[in-house]
Amino acid sequence: MQTIVPDSVPLSLAAPSTPKKSGRAHYYPSVTDEQWNDWKWQFRNRVTTLDELAKFLPIPAGEWDMKRSVLKDFRMGITPYYLSLVDADDKDDPILKQVGPTVEEYVYRDLGEEDPLGEENYSPVPGITHRYPDRVLMVISNSCAIYCRYCTRKRIMYEDAVPDIEIDRMVEYIAKTPAVRDVVVSGGDPLTYGTKKLESILSKLRAIPHLEIIRIGSRVPVSLPQRIDDELIEMLQKYHPLWINVHFNHPSELTPDAAKACDKLLRAGIPLNNQAVLLRGVNDDLATIKGLLHGLMKMRVRPYYLYQCDQIRGGEHFRTSIQKGIEIMEGLRGHTSGLAIPTYVIDGPGGGGKIPVGPNYLLHYDPKKKKAILRNFQGRIFEYSEPQGxxxxxxxxxxxxxxxxxxxxxxxxxxxxxxxxxxxxxxxxxxxxxxxxxxxxxxxxxxxxxxxxxxxxxxxxxx
Ligand code: SF4
Incomplete structure (x- = not known):
C-alpha cells in the first residue's frame, strides 16, 4: 500500500527507520486499558527500586552502588505512565533525569541544604509555613506520585501519611489567624490522597469564613493524569474558589493524557497555573522553554513562575547560572505572547520569599529630570518623559x-x-x-x- 506523506511533514518524522523506544506499548505491552487508566493501579505499580528500573532501562555496572546509596537518602517513585514518556535510547532523556537517581546526585550529596527555603523557621505549627502576611503553606502529605530528584522538600518525603491530628492543628491555626486569606495546600502531593480524605480537609478549610482562596499544588496532572477522574472533579468543584498550581517542566510532559486532565480541571472552573523549575540538562535552553510555554498556552494553562532551582542537597547538578535564566527570559519578552511569559524568580535562601529577576530594560532613570532611558526587545533605545506633576x-x-x-x-x-x-x-x-x-x-x-x-x-x- 502506498503511504501518503503530507508536504508539511518532514520525512524523518513521517517514516522513522526504527520505532522510538518509549510509550506504553514499549514498556508495558501486556497491561490492559483498565489497568492503565486506573490511577490506583498506576500508583501501586510505581518503579521504586533499582532492580525494577533495570528491567526497563539498563544501569551500567559501575553505577549500581552509588545509585543504591542515593536511594537510601531520597526515595525513587516513577509511575508507569511517567516512565512511558522516557526515550530508552536517549541517555540524556529529560524525563528520566527528573526522576531517576544519578551518579551526580551521589557525587554532590554533601552540597546544598536540607531545607533551602528555611520553611521550618517560619512554622508556627508543624506542617504550616507562614512567611507572607496573608497566606500560608499547608503541607498535608508526605508522598508523591513521582519523586523529583531536585525537590525542595526532599526532607519530608516518606510514605507515611501526615497524621490527621497534625492536619487538624494546621486547620485550627488558619481558623484562628484572620489575616490568612489564601492557603496553598501542598506536600508532597495532596492529590495522591483518596478523594474522601481530601474532601474532609477541603471542607474544613472552606468552613473558615476569612479564608478566601484555596490553592492546591500538585504534579499529578503531569505524573499521574489518570488521577483526575470524574469523582475527584465532582468533589473539587464544591470548594470554589479553588485554584491548582501544576508543575510541567518539559514539552515531552505535555501529552494528550495530561491535556485531558487539565481540560477536566479547567472545565470544572479551576484555573491552572504552571510553576516550572529551570533545570540544567532538562529545560535550560530557550527552544525547550518556549516549546513548554507555547504548549501550556494551547492547553489553557497559564505559565506562572519559572523558578531558579533551589540549593537543595544533592541537586547541585540541576542548577544553572542566573545568567542562563536571564538569557532565556530575554529570548521570550517581545518574541512571544506576553501571556506566555512566566515570572522568573529565585526563592530567597533561608526564607526570603520569591524574588523576581530578569533582564534590565530600564537603562537609566533620572527622577529630577523625570526621564527614563529604556531599551526594547530589539535593543533599540527610547526616552520616556514622566508626567510633570x-x-x-x-x-x-x-x-x-x-x-x-x-x-x-x-x-x-x-x-x-x-x-x-x-x-x-x-x-x-x-x-x-x-x-x-x-x-x-x-x-x-x-x-x-x-x-x-x-x-x-x-x-x-x-x-
Ligand atoms: S511532585 Fe513536587 S513535591 Fe513531589 S517530589 Fe516532585 S517537586 Fe517534590
Missing part, C-alpha cells in the same frame, strides 16, 4: 491665562452658581474664566459642556 500643570495653565491665550468667559448662562457651587457647571473652572487643572489632569478652559458640544456639532459635516 500637578504643580507644573497648574503653573502652566495660569501662565497661559495671564498671556491671554485663554479667553475669560462668564461660564454657562443657564447654570451660574449651580448646585455644585461652580459657575461653569463642570466643577473645574472658575466664574472668571481662569483655566484650572481638573481631576483628570486636563486643562479646562472655562467652557461649559453645552458650549463644547455646540462647537463639536458645528464641526460635523453637513449631509
Amino acid at each position: 500637578r504643580a507644573a500643570l497648574v503653573a502652566k495653565a495660569n501662565r497661559l491665562t495671564k498671556d491671554g491665550e485663554v479667553k475669560p468667559t462668564a461660564g454657562p448662562k443657564s447654570r451660574t452658581n449651580g448646585a455644585n457651587g461652580h459657575a461653569n457647571g463642570n466643577g473645574n473652572g472658575h466664574a472668571d474664566g481662569k483655566a484650572v487643572v481638573g481631576k483628570s489632569g486636563w486643562v479646562h478652559r472655562g467652557h461649559s459642556r453645552e458650549e463644547r458640544l455646540s462647537a463639536a456639532t458645528d464641526k460635523t459635516p453637513k449631509a
